[in-house]
Structure formats: structure tokens, C-alpha cells
Amino acid sequence: MEYIQIYSLDFFNDVCLEYKHAKHLSFEALCNTMRKRIGDIEDNREIRKVEHCLHDVCMSGFAMMYFQDPSLLEFQQRLEDKARNNNLKTLFSVKTIPKDSQMRDVIDKLDSEKLKPIFNDFVEKLRRGKQLERFLFMKDYYLMSIDGSEYFGSDKVKCPGCLTKESKSGKIHYTHQILQSVIMHPDMRQVIPLAPEAIKNVDGHQKQDCEIQAGKRLIQKIRQDHPRLKIIIVGDSLYSKQPFIEKLVKHRMRYILTAKDNDHKLLVEWVNEQRQLGEVSSYRTTDTKGIVHEYEWINDVPLNGRDDAQMVNYFHYRIVKNGKVTYKSSWVTDISVTEHNVRELVRGGRSRWKIENEAFNTLKNQGYHIEHNFGHGKENLSFNFFLFNLLAFFIHQIFELTDALYQQCRGKFSSRRAFWQCLKNTIIVLIFPDWQTLLERIIDPMAFL
Ligand SMILES: [Zn+2]
Incomplete structure (x- = not known):
């Protein structure tokens, strides 16, 4: 008798779900999301002066960032001239390639706020694909670093x-300058960027804008965009001040904020006094390499000397190697610190470096040319280019998290820079029908011969 395997409905659902995840986080799907938002932007140019539609201009600018190549348009135009086809057309659906100066003029006038919803669209796609939950911290929170x-x-x-x-x-x-926020996790190399807040001067304001003011605007926007997300904000000592903490409380956000001794003299004095009274808890452990990890904490201490001082929980961490302190830092939080969670809180606080290492350093030094002068423009050019660059970085992060083909291809190169260099060089001379074929070709060039 022939044996017929009967799969449960759950099996099919799982298969379908997995297929759906991959599909809605694919290159085409993510580009379509961008395309839809760009399509919603009103084109205010005079029709007789429009040579390239807004879509073609924006996707050309984005493609330049995606391949991290300032000369992309020029090379693709050359392919178009010779072969009547090019990778901007096949991969990004760009019908006509604008000249560099035309692209800059249009992108300069584009309202940056219209591009920002794309970040939330991507986050939502990750959430639907159950990728966001990989970042859960302390059960059901998301660590969000701002810098x-x-x-x-x-x-x-x-x-x-x-x-x-001056x-x-x-x-x-x-x-x-911008203030950036990313969702991160101590154990995850990837970060999930949210829409940045520009730190910029506004006409009619006497005082210059600054990071802390931008921070107050940013957390309000994050709360509007993600009303139900359980968030722990992680920030440096600039943010561990009462007015900012009050804003966090107002927006139902929890926090782990660095508290440098110099910025919090009264708090440090208070903790020192409590230590002498034996009120400060501590925990000490030695790891297999003989390195000593020291933890100290005390709950419910005043942040400063004000009459209405915010009450916070304080914790400190020290690494001692061969009798010498090699690392130390202190934080304030609204999470009650116990011997059970102090190590996890330290991990959360210390992961703040990820925004610098995984986001800013990658953008600046790994080929994204974030500081490269792509042009300042007269209105929004540099910020819009920054947004396109960050969206490209975001898509690459999504692929690192979810796309096996991308991971296999990336795994063939020792560095991110070398990987993108190869992709750049390849699309100068060959035209690919889609992104997937490009990756397959890089993985196995012989298969195509
Ligand atoms: Zn400027």
C-alpha cells in the first residue's frame, strides 16, 4: 500500500507564512514600498519643464546610495546608449535616467517629511515577518539607542x-547634523534605523537648534509612529537630565541613560553616602579568564538637588583586570534594579555603542560615504541624500537579517566594502534582469557560462 504523508494545516500555514515573509521583505517588495510613498508626493514642477518623472529621479538617487556609487547614473547611461537597457531600468524600474544635476535640483526641493514614513513601513514589514521580535529585550521591550x-x-x-x-x-x-535612533539588541549585530530628526536652525529662531531639543522632538514622533511599542531609550549622559527624563516619562518610555560622574555630582555624593551606610547593593563575579566584573546598585535616589528632583535607580559596572580597572560606567534607569536583572541592564546600557559602531561607522567608513560631499543644495538636498543613504543601509540590514541568498553572497567577501565593490564593478559591464540574478551570478559566475 502506498504511504501518503498527510501534512497538518499548520504545516501549510507555516510554509505559506515563511514564503510570505521572504516575499514581503524582498528587494522588489521593499523598492515597491518606497515607490508607493514616492508616488504619493505631489510633483509641483511645471509640466512643460518635466523631463524625468519624480519616481525616476528619486529611485536614481536611491540607487546611487544603494550601490554606494556616486557615478552610477553615468555608467548606467553608457549601458543604455550601447545596449538600450541598463540596471537602473531592470532593478529599479527607472524609465529615463536623469543627469546628475537634474537629479540634484529635484531632490533638493523634495519635502523630507514625505520620505520619512518609509522607515515605519519597513519596521512594520519586519514586525509582520516576526523579525522584530528577535530584538526583544528583558521579555517584551525594545532597546532604542539615540545619538x-x-x-x-x-x-x-x-x-x-x-x-x-565659530x-x-x-x-x-x-x-x-541629525539625531538618529535605532532599535538594537546586545546580541544582534544588525540595527534597525528609525527616521532621523534633523538638528537644524529654523528661520526666526534666535537660538541654535541642539541635540537635546531634537531629542525631545524625536521621542514625541517615535511615540506617535509607534503608539504601543514598549520602548527603553538608551542614551549618553547628555540625556540623563531631568527635563529630558520628564519627556520620556510623559511619552511612556523607559530609559537606561549613562550618568557620568561630572554631570551628576550630587547624585554621586548621595550614592557615596549611602554606600557608607551600607545601603548600596553589590555583586561581584570572576569569569573563566580571571577578569572581575563588579556591579553596584541602589534604587530610588534623587537625580539632582532640585526640590522636585526626579527619583531614579542607579547602577554602576566595573571591569577589573590584573587589579586594574579597565572599564567603568554608571547609568540611571526607571527600571527597578535587582541582583537578578543588574547584568542584563548593564548589557543594555553598554550596547549603546552599537549605534556608533554598527550604524554611524558603517555609514561613514564602510562605503556609504555619509560624510562624502554628495552636495549641499539650497534646501533639502543633503538631508534627502542622507535619508536615501539610510534607507539603503536599512534594506541591507534587512537582508542581513532575513535573506539567505544575500547572506550567502556577502559571505564570499571578507568585508562589506569588498562585497559592494564587486557588485558595483559587475553592474557597470553586465545588465541583470533582477537583484536575485545579480547575487546568484556573483555567488557562482561559472553557472552562467
Ligand atoms: Zn546648510
Whole structure:
């Protein structure tokens, strides 16, 4: 008798679900999401002056960032001239390639706020694909790190939005900065970027914008975009001040914020006094390498000397190697610290470096050219380019998390830079029908001969 295996309905659901995940996080699906948002942007140009539609201009700018190649348009135009086809057309559905200057003019005038929802669309796709839950921390929270970074600087080029800094010699330096937030996890190499907040001057305001003000705007927006997300904000000592903590409380966010001794003299004094009274708890452990890890904590201490001082929980961590302290840091949090969670809290607080290492350093040094002068423009060019760059980085992070083909291809190279260099070189000379074929070709060039 022939044996027929009967699969349960769950099996089919699982298979379908997995297929669906892969599909809605594919290159085509993510590009379509971008395309839909770009399609919603009103094109205010005079029709008779429009040579390239908004879609073609934006996707060309994005493709440049995606392949981390400032000369992408030029090379694809050459392919078009010779072969009547090009990779911008096949991969990004760009019908006509704009000239570099045309693209810059249009992107300069584009309202940056219209691009920001794409970040939430991607986060939502990750959530639906059950990828976001890989980042869960302390059961049902998401660690969200916030930090500022500069992406444009010049002594000559400027706009009304530029931040200014005067040197001792009276020379003025112009910069553009952003405040970035990423969802992260101590055990995950990838980070999930959210829409950044520009730190920029606004006409009519006397005082310059600054990171902390941008921070207050950013957390409000994050709460609006993610009303139910359980969030722990992780930030440096700049943020462990009462006005900012009050904002976090108002927006139902928890926090683990670095508290440097110099910024919190009264708090440190208080903790020292309590230590002498034996009120500070501690825990000490030696690992297999003989390195000593020391933890200290005390709950319900005043953050500062104000009458209405915010009450916080304080914890400290120290690494001692061969009798010498090699690392130490302190944090304040609204999470009650116990001997059961102090190590996890330290891991959460220490993972703050991920925003610098995994996001900013990658964007600056791994080929994304975030500080490269892609152009300042007159209105929004540099910020819009930054957003395209970050969206490209976001998609690459999604592939690192979910796409086996991408991971296999990336695994063939020792560095991210070498991987992208190979992709860049390949699409200059060959035209691919889709992204997947490009990766397959890189993985196994012989299979195509
Ligand atoms: Zn400017």
C-alpha cells in the first residue's frame, strides 16, 4: 500500500507564512514600498519643464546610495546608449535616467517629511515577518539607542538651516547634523534605523537648534509612529537630565541613560553616602579568564538637588583586570534594579555603542560615504541624500537579517566594502534582469557560462 504523508494545516500555514515573509521583505517588495510613498508626493514642477518623472529621479538617487556609487547614473547611461537597457531600468524600474544635476535640483526641493514614513513601513514589514521580535529585550521591550551625528560640514557652503560654530580665529564652520535612533539588541549585530530628526536652525529662531531639543522632538514622533511599542531609550549622559527624563516619562518610555560622574555630582555624593551606610547593593563575579566584573546598585535616589528632583535607580559596572580597572560606567534607569536583572541592564546600557559602531561607522567608513560631499543644495538636498543613504543601509540590514541568498553572497567577501565593490564593478559591464540574478551570478559566475 502506498504511504501518503498527510501534512497538518499548520504545516501549510507555516510554509505559506515563511514564503510570505521572504516575499514581503524582498528587494522588489521593499523598492515597491518606497515607490508607493514616492508616488504619493505631489510633483509641483511645471509640466512643460518635466523631463524625468519624480519616481525616476528619486529611485536614481536611491540607487546611487544603494550601490554606494556616486557615478552610477553615468555608467548606467553608457549601458543604455550601447545596449538600450541598463540596471537602473531592470532593478529599479527607472524609465529615463536623469543627469546628475537634474537629479540634484529635484531632490533638493523634495519635502523630507514625505520620505520619512518609509522607515515605519519597513519596521512594520519586519514586525509582520516576526523579525522584530528577535530584538526583544528583558521579555517584551525594545532597546532604542539615540545619538547625534554630523553628515555635512563646510567652511564655505551654507544654508539657513546650517548649524554654525565659530572658531577662536572668528572663522565660521557650517554643519548639518541629525539625531538618529535605532532599535538594537546586545546580541544582534544588525540595527534597525528609525527616521532621523534633523538638528537644524529654523528661520526666526534666535537660538541654535541642539541635540537635546531634537531629542525631545524625536521621542514625541517615535511615540506617535509607534503608539504601543514598549520602548527603553538608551542614551549618553547628555540625556540623563531631568527635563529630558520628564519627556520620556510623559511619552511612556523607559530609559537606561549613562550618568557620568561630572554631570551628576550630587547624585554621586548621595550614592557615596549611602554606600557608607551600607545601603548600596553589590555583586561581584570572576569569569573563566580571571577578569572581575563588579556591579553596584541602589534604587530610588534623587537625580539632582532640585526640590522636585526626579527619583531614579542607579547602577554602576566595573571591569577589573590584573587589579586594574579597565572599564567603568554608571547609568540611571526607571527600571527597578535587582541582583537578578543588574547584568542584563548593564548589557543594555553598554550596547549603546552599537549605534556608533554598527550604524554611524558603517555609514561613514564602510562605503556609504555619509560624510562624502554628495552636495549641499539650497534646501533639502543633503538631508534627502542622507535619508536615501539610510534607507539603503536599512534594506541591507534587512537582508542581513532575513535573506539567505544575500547572506550567502556577502559571505564570499571578507568585508562589506569588498562585497559592494564587486557588485558595483559587475553592474557597470553586465545588465541583470533582477537583484536575485545579480547575487546568484556573483555567488557562482561559472553557472552562467
Ligand atoms: Zn546648510
